[in-house]
Amino acid sequence: MKHIVLVEDDAAIKDIFQLALQNKGYTITSLDNGDRITSGEIESPDLFVLDRQLSGANGLDICRFIKTNEKYLNVPVIMLSANPDIVTLAIEAGAEEALTKPFSLKKLRETILKYFV
């Protein structure tokens, strides 16, 4: 089972991820914020999906933490945002890829799948 950690404070998006990827061999850990990542509590997953706009720390800050923390250093990060400029900002923050909202189910699956082939 592939392990994906999703940091997202919107319940619907979390739900979409579950529904889109269920029965496809993924385990999704959904977090409301990045606290458990920055504390190192979460085990290193196969993929991080971080929403940019969170109630606590900014998704880009979490990404930078991941990319500078030895524990998560090699885990790919996909940034999520409604703002199209996330594409550049995500790369700058060390993320592998950015996915702009709204996205189609197809696009989501294709993007995720890339990191498990």
Next chain:
Amino acid sequence: MDNYALHNIEPNVPIADKYLTLFNNIAQGFCIVELLFDTAGKPYDYRFLEVNPAFEKQTGIENALGKTMRQLQPDMEEYWYELFGNAVKTGQPVHFERQAENLAGGVWYEVFAYPFGNQQLAILFNDITLRKRLQDRQAFLLKLNDALRPLADPLEIQAVAAKLLGQHLDVNQSHYGEVSGRHHHEELRQSDDVTTDPAISQTERAALAAAQIGAYIAVPLVKKEEWVATLSIHSIAPRNWKQHEIELVEETAERIWAAVERAKAQDALRKSEEALRESESLLYGQKEAFQAAMSGQSLAVSLGVLFRTAIQQTAGEARAAFFMIPPQGKDLYLVAGMSEEYARDVNGFAVGPESMAFGLAVHSGNAVITPDVEKEPLWKPWLWLARKHNYRACWSFPVRTEGGPALGTFAMYYQNPRQPNARDLELAALVSHAAAIIMSRHTELVERTQAEEALRKSEALLTTVFKVSPIGIGFTDLNGKILLSNDEMLRFQNHPGIRAAHGKPVTPLMEMIFTDDDNNKIWTRVASIAVRNDRDEVIGNVSVVTDIDELKRIAEALQESERQLKQLIKLKDEFIGIASHELKTPVTSMKAYAEIVHERLEETGDHENSDLLMRLTAQIDRLTTLINHLLDTARIAEGQLQLIVESIDVNELLLERIEEIKRTTNHRFVWQPQELPPVVADRERIGQVITNLLSNAIKYSPKGSDITINSQAVQNGIEISVQDRGYGIPVSDQQKIFDRFFRVTANKMDTYPGMGLGLYITSQIIQKHNGAISVKSEPGKGSVFTFFLPYTNNQPK
């Protein structure tokens, strides 16, 4: 003989000796005669008893002793016998003067006769012919003078004088005739008998005979070596002209000449006196007219004086009028003279060649003389006027100053046809000249009055403006002392700006805070400029101080409100940004849920419901587009539209976007891909542009119609166009369609509401790429949108 005489004068011998000596030596003639009487006692002769030597000399009678007068001189006048006879009869001596015409060529004698003894007379006599002639001449000349003195006419003088001379000399004809231009000297000519005169030729003789001239004297009158006249006297009978007669004719000729000259001189004098009187009266009239004009009387008054004077000069025969072109005017109007009715009839007559009389006189600058209007064809259109006002002659003279333009005309009218003489023209010239002076002065006066009035008004206006101006204006001298200031300036007397400006040619506008006496701080604007006199020396400064305190506060308030407005706009754009962002998250979920349900229905084969869900998805996509537009617009407004550029293949992008949009529509897309070099651009944004143009083409054209895409490389870049066969865009809207929130409004399009942001964003993206976008459209035929992208967009926009 001698003895006989002595014997007869006895008895006083010794005394007689003395008298004998005296008797023989005196110059007077002396004789003693014995009167002889006929039987009737009438004296009929006398015998000479004694004669002295002077007797013969005085009488020309020789050997008179013992002989009688009738023996010696039978044609002696009878009165001699009567006079001497009376003396003897009465015994009284007699004294008389008488002429003996046939004695010694007609001699006048003064005679003293003393009777004595027996019918004897002692006669002492003297030849007084010369004195007599002189007296006679004198008397004639006096008479001539008296006759000529009252005469003024040269011809009359000549006639009267010739007549008197003729009478005096007792001739048949006397004639004085003037000649002129004869420079050769005419000789005096005379002939006592033309029939025998050898100096007269046969031809002349015949002519003289025909004229019944038997004798003549012709006296030429030569003045200044010039033969000027001849006085001639003729006698039918031959006549022995005497020297004194010739001399008298000569003298008379001189007198006639003198009298004629005097008459001519008097005539000239009289004429000149008359002219003087006339010109005096004219001058007086002129002077009066000038005085009237100078004292500010109206033109009608001053010209009225002048025209009355002019009429007086014509002895009231003429009527006259002055016409004038008013300043800045074109037409003539009557100023003075004639009648009010005439003025009404003629006022407004145009100046010009077609205008008769005064209008023409002004136009041509020459006098227009019509001696008889009835005979002048050009007068035909105005004959009614002349007839109505009863004149036949009309003379118009231009009134103009020396070298100046014509100001008007002076016109004279005569009831009867009349040609002007030299004097009339002279009068007209004088009057016109005077009128010109008055008119030009009047024009000057009017203009000056107007100018003064304008000046006074503008000065008053300036003073008022200066005084009530809300701007402080002050003039300071070289010591910085305020010499002149307006009310507002009183507030700023100690303004540092004024002192600072002192002596500088120009002080630019400065804004300064001025603290007044009450310690109020006032924002002011001050400027100053040096004032120079005629010699270009600085004599002071003019300073201008404006209270801009209120202005400043308003400006500050304005700046504040502008700042607030900007803040509000920023907040609004931020809000739109955040709002649209926040909107996207639920939209994302909605879309994903719909897709998941769609997948599940597909799996169960429920295509009907699956299709409904696809429609839901399409609407969510539309919502997403709208949100994106809002977001982009907010970004553009904030200047945050940032491009992520890379080298892109526009053909690939076109293919991708066409394929994507093809699925949502039944329009046919026509595209022949051309080989295109890569361009450096934001792939996502250019894709957005293509999609936007394609979806607009779909939106605004009939279902199933062709949409033609054209792509080609051009100089420095590529050009992409999207052409539809749609409704087109009205020309008036073509320039506005790239504006924010602009929407083409047409009946067929209201099925596609939007926010009018698509083309705005599109054009902003293209501009950000240093490209260009344009539209060509014809309503009813469709539109072509074309954008250009440079290969590189390295020039920042």
